[in-house]
Amino acid sequence: MNTGETVKKRIDELVELISYHNEKYYVQDSPEISDYEYDILMKELIDIENSHPELKRADSPSQRVGGRPLDKFEKVVHSNPMLSLSNAFSEGDLLDFDNRVRSSLEEDVQYYVEFKIDGLSVGLTYEDGIFSVGATRGDGVTGENITENLKTVRSIPLRLKESMDLKVRGEVFIPKDKFEELNDIQEENGLQMFANPRNAAAGSLRQLDPSVTAKRPLDIFVFNLESADHREFKTHGETIDYMKTLGIKVNGDNRLCEDMSQVIEHIHYWREHRDSLPYEIDGMVIKVNNLEQRDVLGNTSKSPRWAIAYKFPAEQQKTRLNSITVQ
Numbered sequence: 393m394n395t396g397e398t399v400k401k402r403i404d405e406l407v408e409l410i411s412y413h414n415e416k417y418y419v420q421d422s423p424e425i426s427d428y429e430y431d432i433l434m435k436e437l438i439d440i441e442n443s444h445p446e447l448k449r450a451d452s453p454s455q456r457v458g459g460r461p462l463d464k465f466e467k468v469v470h471s472n473p474m475l476s477l478s479n480a481f482s483e484g485d486l487l488d489f490d491n492r493v494r495s496s497l498e499e500d501v502q503y504y505v506e507f508k509i510d511g512l513s514v515g516l517t518y519e520d521g522i523f524s525v526g527a528t529r530g531d532g533v534t535g536e537n538i539t540e541n542l543k544t545v546r547s548i549p550l551r552l553k554e555s556m557d558l559k560v561r562g563e564v565f566i567p568k569d570k571f572e573e574l575n576d577i578q579e580e581n582g583l584q585m586f587a588n589p590r591n592a593a594a595g596s597l598r599q600l601d602p603s604v605t606a607k608r609p610l611d612i613f614v615f616n617l618e619s620a621d622h623r624e625f626k627t628h629g630e631t632i633d634y635m636k637t638l639g640i641k642v643n644g645d646n647r648l649c650e651d652m653s654q655v656i657e658h659i660h661y662w663r664e665h666r667d668s669l670p671y672e673i674d675g676m677v678i679k680v681n682n683l684e685q686r687d688v689l690g691n692t693s694k695s696p697r698w699a700i701a702y703k704f705p706a707e708q709q710k711t712r713l714n715s716i717t718v719q
């Protein structure tokens with residue numbers, strides 16, 4: 393092999409290896425090597441890319457903090473509108489929803505129940521398996537192109553395990569403990585503190601300079617497959633499992649319920665235990681699992697008829713003062 397081929401071979405090895413360890417650490421939360429070993433691999437890749445820029449790959453982990461500061465965000469028109477959820481505030485609202493659904497379908501329904509992650513909704517587009525466009529939900533029809541910022545989110549894969557066209561939706565958030573650390577840093581540097589993790593995530597994603605976003609502890613849970621070229625699925629649960637096989641981060645506590653009484657039981661549990669979660673949720677999302685039943689139910693102009701959000705009462709927002717323990 394000539395030098396160019398040897399170099400390209402080493403770049404390919406490093407990109408695969410670093411991407412593998414990135415997924416183990418940020419998506420599966422089960423790292424296999426130390427941060428030090430990871431940094432050594434990354435340094436070798438960056439050094440080779442610097443001396444052979446023509447061999448740099450678009451999906452190289454070194455490209456996560458690539459973009460230069462923008463002077464504004466371009467607009468993105470979503471190919472399919474990013475719908476918003478109607479809300480339920482009581483068990484009665486849920487039973488009404490269940491009655492509407494079952495009387496429209498005249499058959500039984502399985503529900504797929506997810507946390508309602510309290511972050512910022514985004515749409516991710518992959519072309520031939522490569523992350524190509526990331527956008528905010530915006531007004532549901534038009535969002536902002538924040539691709540360079542979303543590339544800095546380590547739990548968003550730059551390349552899928554299959555080279556296919558895919559559009560997904562997810563919620564970008566900041567875990568509670570990282571939020572506290574971030575506010576400590578803001579305070580130490582005399583900067584504006586964030587009121588809550590949701591504002592911190594939104595503020596971090598709306599930075600015009602991706603190198604600022606890259607320093608923020610952003611994470612994501614993907615919760616909806618919008619479109620996958622030529623793939624067909626029977627249920628929402630299948631789409632979630634499929635996205636996981638592609639290396640996409642989905643939530644591990646999603647629950648398939650056989651009927652609304654099981655949904656209510658599940659909601660009761662998490663309404664009492666949500667403080668134990670490492671991230672903030674503002675409720676639960678209940679979705680009809682069967683995709684054909686969803687097609688029968690359809691959407692209103694802004695919300696699906698096959699899903700509803702059950703909102704939890706606002707958590708007692710711990711102010712900085714409250715959190716100081718008196719000795």
Ligand SMILES: NC(=O)c1cnc(OC2CCCC2)nc1N
Pocket residue numbers: 475476477506507508509510511561563615616677696699
């Ligand atoms: N914040 C969340 O965690 C969340 C938001 N939205 C949805 O579903 C939308 C997308 C398709 C129609 C309803 N699911 C979620 N888990």
